């Protein structure tokens with residue numbers, strides 16, 4: 001089994017040769033730091049709106065090296081953060097419930113926008129819009145499913161947004177051992193993320209965006225992105241560094257680099273697929289506190305992810321995606337419990353990556369017209385579609401064009417900063433220890449009540465549900 005090497009997705013398509021580094025000081029109209037989905041979608045929409053713009057993207061490693069080339073491949077309309085918190089936000093655009101509904105509507109349309117661009121630009125990323133299933137495998141999880149359904153209804157969202165499936169209806173789609181039911185959300189597509197980010201990088205460079213790889217930005221200030229090779233001077237400098245943000249001066253407590261780990265099976269036999277079903281290519285998650293996410297890949301495997309070791313002291317990052325053996329074993333156990341037939345295929349690869357988590361778990365799109373500094377991120381693991389919407393929004397904000405996107409409630413939202421170490425490390429590690437213990441208790445118990453341990457964890461962390 002391979003471990004690390006960025007991700008299975010990159011190894012499956014082949015890591016591309018590096019593009020050239022920034023050769024020296026340069027000037028541009030817009031400088032974008034980070035070539036993941038946020039940076040590349042921003043460049044894409046800016047260039048389409050104004051082909052004459054001189055855009056430079058600076059990338060420390062290679063385009064798609066970060067979470068964008070390592071994720072679970074859910075192009076999901078899921079809201080990155082809490083509805084009630086966005087509705088109450090006074091620092092962003094204070095638009096209350098209607099604003100949050102509009103943000104959610106825009107996210108749903110974004111799933112189709114990503115699919116539309118793939119077709120229009122000839123990006124073959126195995127995208128299939130099959131919706132997403134969140135399954136319950138204990139009485140407590142089942143009770144939470146029903147609470148989530150109530151919550152959706154309370155927000156005025158109808159059956160178009162989410163539907164409850166009983167055990168048999170779920171089994172018609174996917175046979176998950178021990179599952180008692182599921183919620184089905186139609187607005188989600190499965191994708192091979194490295195194919196998407198690599199295709200996007202090709203499209204933007206083909207349109208004339210200068211993308212320099214192997215170029216680390218060491219400082220960002222109004223009108224300037226500093227690198228060891230020289231400065232890029234531009235009236236607009238956009239920080240699109242998500243889970244890596246803590247490494248930049250002054251940003252140590254802005255976004256917590258949360259780790260997420262994945263495994264992928266070998267190709268499953270036709271017999272195994274007959275046992276499992278999964279013909280609709282829905283993405284699949286569960287209602288556990290330390291939840292999992294999975295997809296049936298375009299090449300006939302199951303890729304499954306979960307938390308693993310959640311956080312490294314001092315916002316430490318690992319750069320090649322290597323996963324601890326204990327995490328591989330833990331994810332492997334969950335996979336075999338849900339799909340015993342996968343034991344025959346074994347595991348081919350494990351990897352991990354970091355996503356950016358703000359202290360209040362709500363994402364931000366920000367542009368200060370006085371300084372020309374902007375940023376977007378803090379998607380808390382829901383960034384594949386959200387980065388497209390954020391990129392379109394940043395493009396409108398840079399061009400100073402008021403649009404329905406520039407008044408969404410996440411625009412200008414300010415999250416509090418994270419606690420200093422060691423409180424941050426102790427808090428996050430303790431939180432996930434609580435969640436794992438709660439999951440164990442709930443699966444051993446028939447009670448529909450959510451474990452007190454998990455409730456305590458939710459209260460401490462502020463994680464939205």
Ligand SMILES: Cc1cc2nc3c(=O)[nH]c(=O)nc-3n(C[C@H](O)[C@H](O)[C@H](O)COP(=O)(O)OP(=O)(O)OC[C@H]3O[C@@H](n4cnc5c(N)ncnc54)[C@H](O)[C@@H]3O)c2cc1C
Nearest residue numbers: 034036037038060066067068071072074217353382383384
């Ligand atoms: C394992 C995993 C599974 C996930 N699964 C899903 C999922 O299924 N669905 C979903 O919606 N979201 C998922 N996410 C989250 C999602 O992948 C991210 O939210 C999204 O990719 C963020 O894109 P980004 O461009 O903002 O950040 P990134 O893709 O992390 O890109 C940031 C880029 O900035 C570069 N960079 C950083 N610092 C510097 C610097 N100083 N100078 C120059 N360049 C720099 C990095 O090298 C990197 O390429 C997952 C994340 C992980 C890690």
